[in-house]
Amino acid sequence: MVEWILRHAGDDRARVGSMAGMVCIVLNVVLCIAKAAIGLLSGSVSIVADALNNLSDASSNIVSVLGFKLASKPADPEHPYGHGRYEYLSGLVVAVLVLLIGVELVKSSIDKLLAPEPMVFSLALVVVLLLSIAVKFWMAAFNRRLGERIESETLLATAQDSKNDVIATAAVLASAIITRVTGIELDGWMGLAVGLYIGWSGIQLIKDTVDPLLGSAPDPRLVEHIRSKIMSYPGVLGTHDLMVHDYGPGRQFASAHVEMAAESDPIASHDTLDNIEQSFKDEDGMIVTLHFDPIVTNDPAVVDMRNRIDALAKEIDPRVSIHDLRTVPGPTHTNVIFDCLRPEDCALNASELKRELAESVQAEYPKAVAKITVDEDYVSAEQ
Missing domain, CATH: 1.20.1510.10 (Cation efflux protein transmembrane domain)
Structure with missing residues (x-):
């Protein structure tokens, strides 16, 4: 039958x-x-x-x-x-x-x-x-x-x-x-x-x-599939801020930020994102919109700072991560601006997480002033 x-x-x-x-x-x-x-x-x-x-x-x-x-x-x-x-x-x-x-x-x-x-x-x-x-x-x-x-x-x-x-x-x-x-x-x-x-x-x-x-959280298997497919393309350094919208079976839409080298050819990076979006449409029947996040990769000081602050964030909660870090130097201090991804079930609320991470950054870099935007993890999965 x-x-x-x-x-x-x-x-x-x-x-x-x-x-x-x-x-x-x-x-x-x-x-x-x-x-x-x-x-x-x-x-x-x-x-x-x-x-x-x-x-x-x-x-x-x-x-x-x-x-x-x-x-x-x-x-x-x-x-x-x-x-x-x-x-x-x-x-x-x-x-x-x-x-x-x-x-x-x-x-x-x-x-x-x-x-x-x-x-x-x-x-x-x-x-x-x-x-x-x-x-x-x-x-x-x-x-x-x-x-x-x-x-x-x-x-x-x-x-x-x-x-x-x-x-x-x-x-x-x-x-x-x-x-x-x-x-x-x-x-x-x-x-x-x-x-x-x-x-x-x-x-x-x-x-x-x-x-x-x-608007329940998406299936973790779907989240991992989207992340793995994005990360499989050359030139992709990371992905975050994934959001999945469910308009019924077989009618899912998603958006995500994709980190790529700021020094790379923007035309080539845009072409890669287009290819990823088309792949989701052809192979998964899903409309996915991707946002290009340029990441500085040729300045050792910025790279080291990003890695160190990400490690500080994970000391607070292993699932916490940072992205979109940039610095604005000044005569007396340097503004360190970045986003922090907070898991849905994190023990700290957004204000507490921001305060604790800012204090950790200040202790590590005395002349730095952390400007942190806390993003909620809408898919309840580590990105």
Whole structure:
């Protein structure tokens, strides 16, 4: 099925997601009907709860399909970066639906505990639940393979949800068998456990889908990939101030400063930056804008000072670094101007870091006055 979808959808990411969603809708509706029938006939609130969970999954799949459709809309004057965040919004709607279903299941399970009714055990009940476990296991593998192929967090989340359903349904089946063998009524308790589990999953999904909308830090692997690619080009001495903006899956933009020798031909340096930007566009599908930072490399005094101050910064925190250092000599003192990159979780705030580093520079170079600009590390990774 995976290869069939990929063969018919080609490189159309939205079509792959939509086709996967349609398959999941059909399977979830069939499971919901089968479980609801068995649950109502047997009087099992936990099985009815599991059926409602499948119904919520089908609703989630519908929202996901709509999200893929809307996210594929091209950019327009009002949305110059495209509509990719619709996929995140659809994920948020799905998460809220999951949470609401969990709350309703908890309420119905509490009612069952307060007014218990015997559950009718049957072979059909066992068959339906075993079939559900098998189908959900297949759906988990199906969505994971497609999600990894098109790098879709939505499909990967759906895969995880299906895996969770395998666990929940297995728990319901176990409670039915235990009740049959021992006579101990666990249906209400199991329904309560399933409801709490679904509700907790909804809360976690809400957090996961809200994070990219609020501007979460990029994947460290992406940060390292960008840095490594920039540093692989001849003439590049360093890179810093990397910022990554996420406008939806496959719609990431980045900017960074690139350090190159100030003495080099500016035309040649500009050409190198153009080549790097084009490489990101061609090979990664990412728009990257690079800023040229000239670094003095033929003045030993300036080079030694930059290296020494960078070492002083790392004595404060090994992840701290400096860049864009230049000096302005005067008759009584020399202004040493540079930027300092502060990690997001540094123990010192910006003012404390600036003060401590300025004191270290003053102690090392008595005639120097440090003019420091503290930059925040927006990618939470050492540059």
